[in-house]
Amino acid sequence: MVQGTTSDAGKTTVVAALCRLLHRQGVKVVPMKPQNMALNSAVTADGGEIGRAQALQAQAAGLPPHTDMNPVLIKPSSDMGAQIVVHGKVRGDMDARDYDQYKTVAMSAVLESYARLQQQYDSIIVEGAGSPAEVNLRARDIANMGFAEVVDCPVILVADIDRGGVFAHFIGTLECLSESERNRIIGFVINRFRGDIRLLEPGLEWLEQKTGKPVLAVLPYLHGLMLDAEDAIQIKQNQTGKFKIIVPAIPRISNHTDFDALRAHPDVDLQFIGPDHPIPPADLIILPGSKNTRDDLEFLKQRGWQTVLEKHLRYGGKLIGICGGYQMLGQIVSDPYGVEGKVGDSMGLGLLDITTELTKEKRLQEVSGYCLFGKDQTAKVAGYEIHMGVTYASSETLPAFMINAEEGVQEEGTRSPDDQILGTYLHGLFDHPQACQALLAWAGMQSDTTVDLNALREHSINRVADACQPLLDALQRIA
Incomplete structure (x- = not known):
């Protein structure tokens, strides 16, 4: 031992x-x-x-x-x-x-x-x-x-x-x-x-x-x-890249290892932004997973992130929400069973036309598939889902991925009609070199460099x- x-x-x-x-x-x-x-x-x-x-x-x-x-x-x-x-x-x-x-x-x-x-x-x-x-x-x-x-x-x-x-x-x-x-x-x-x-x-x-x-x-x-961090955010970042990505360091951030491939990319400058730090301009903002979506959503609102996100989108920036971050992007997050605390509803950021209901059962599965955006839509993606909640999207939205799940082949995630915003339940979505390159290209980065996270690990x-x-x-x- x-x-x-x-x-x-x-x-x-x-x-x-x-x-x-x-x-x-x-x-x-x-x-x-x-x-x-x-x-x-x-x-x-x-x-x-x-x-x-x-x-x-x-x-x-x-x-x-x-x-x-x-x-x-x-x-x-x-x-x-x-x-x-x-x-x-x-x-x-x-x-x-x-x-x-x-x-x-x-x-x-x-x-x-x-x-x-x-x-x-x-x-x-x-x-x-x-x-x-x-x-x-x-x-x-x-x-x-x-x-x-x-x-x-x-x-x-x-x-x-x-x-x-x-x-x-x-x-x-x-x-x-x-x-x-x-x-x-x-x-x-x-x-x-x-x-x-x-x-x-x-x-x-x-x-x-x-x-x-x-x-x-x-x-x-x-x-x-x-190497995958057990829990603490690795604050040492690669800040030499020209493509700027910021991630709010919310109090109950989960699976921040989602960003390891981005931290390793030589053309990316990824920064976790804490509550006492100014929010810099960025090409891409990613809302991470959360163990307490409603509380972390309130945290973001109190610290002015909603205004920052709206301005970021007005100036043409791209936005991704992963798991809890995906839920926050919607119109409402409902917790009828008190899964995360008090029973009740929280108004989301209102940036995607989706609603989420937190459920008692946790969804756990590994998935693979391909991206539904980009030039040829053949970029492979592989990841895993760990979440308690079901998200419903309106017919005006676009899917993000096509995946092989327990229920069979199905669409996963949501994109806004103007394709500026992408939400997904997939953790590890940047780990596959093809998906990482496709997502960064979708966000506006011009680079032929790929990162194979598994090889680095x-x-x-x-x-x-x-x-x-x-x-x-x-x-x-x-x-």
């Missing part, structure tokens, strides 16, 4: 790297994260939903994503509440106190998944969540040491030296653990090191003498990785795997 001294210490990439290295050796290896809290999710081969980071790790292991890889997914819908997904399906909405009591049930689901994976694979590489030093969450813990103790799993502890205070992170974490938990840690991993390793060696010797535990590896800082997985070879060597010596 890979645990971290903090969130974003590098647990996800270390797990992915170890999975890829073992996969190269012919080992049947599988990733697992017992509990994940994230709004970036993926559709699985068995028709469920897991954290997007576990889908990345599955790719590293040469496997299709499966719900047993992330049996419990927590998707925050407010500061106090979250949607709880167990074995890929929604179990309901809970506040933090209710979920704390529910953890005994969640642990049973986690252990069911672990038992199934044990029967199918030679090795399981488990990722912790947050930090095991969070003593306030120790009771009924299923994410870190609580899980490791139950299944008797050895643990390596990762810390990010780029944050500073790496030795304090290790020592402080050990001090917060029980004796049995400390004994379970077999070594340390220092992540994101840059500089002269000789300057670090006195600290490594001190740490090993102080704790009696080895430093298993010092991993380098790797620039330019293109594969290259990055192999880079982190190569960097982690010393870590695997050390672990195999211990074993």
Whole structure:
């Protein structure tokens, strides 16, 4: 099990790297994260939903994503509440106190998944969540040491030296653990090191003498990785491109990995615009997915985005809405069952002639098809749907895609009659090189450059795997 001294210490990439290295050796290896809290999710081969980071790790292991890889997914819908997904399906909405009591049930689901994976694979590489030093969450813990103790799993502890205070992170974490938990840690991993390793060696010797535990590896800082973020928006952007795209960073933004291909495009300058930042002019504005459409819609209105969007369209700019962003573009978003909070209706931005009703059932499916816009309308698209809601379009609108769905071949999405606005439920719509090029051409960008996101992801997985070879060597010596 890979645990971290903090969130974003590098647990996800270390797990992915170890999975890829073992996969190269012919080992049947599988990733697992017992509990994940994230709004970036993926559709699985068995028709469920897991954290997007576990889908990345599955790719590293040469496997299709499966719900047993992330049996419990927590998707925050407010500061106090979250949607709880167990074995890929929604179990309901809970506040933090209710979920704390529910953890005994969640642990049973986690252990069911672990038992199934044990029967199918030679090795399981488990990722912790947050930090095991969070003593306030120790009771009924299923994410870190609580899980490791139950299944008797050895643990390596990762810390990010780029944050500073790496030795304090290790020592402080050990001090917060029980004796049995400390004994379970077999070594340390220092992540994101840059500089002269000789300057670090006195600290490594001190740490090993102080704790009696080895430093298993010092991993380098790797620039330019293109890996799916677990949750946090990657704020470092490519701002050298001439084609300007902006995305509002709404409070409950979900699946912002939709924009990874655009961030990687050399001709694109993509910026996430936070609430305290001025809204710059752009060629294309994209409203992202949301875990709470009505609240995020109100957020946009309060910060003047409706006026900005109307002006943007008057000056000939293009506009795309994805999932929750698609719903916001319409006339009304109705929530008759209180799916996102209070029962009621919210007036949309009124930019597309559509209406949306939020539903109790979540739609989860992978789809493929082609674009219904552009010169030849043969550009392929592939993506996935994760949403609770049905959208109805008027006869005056145009479809965006033709897809192969569970119901058969059908039209998907909506375009405005003047073809300035496009709305869709498809996440990952920029990931296919043809769709990305077609969408950017529709938006007005003139470029023959294409971006193959999957190839970039594969290259990055192999880079982190190569960097982690010393870590695997050390672990195999211990074993």
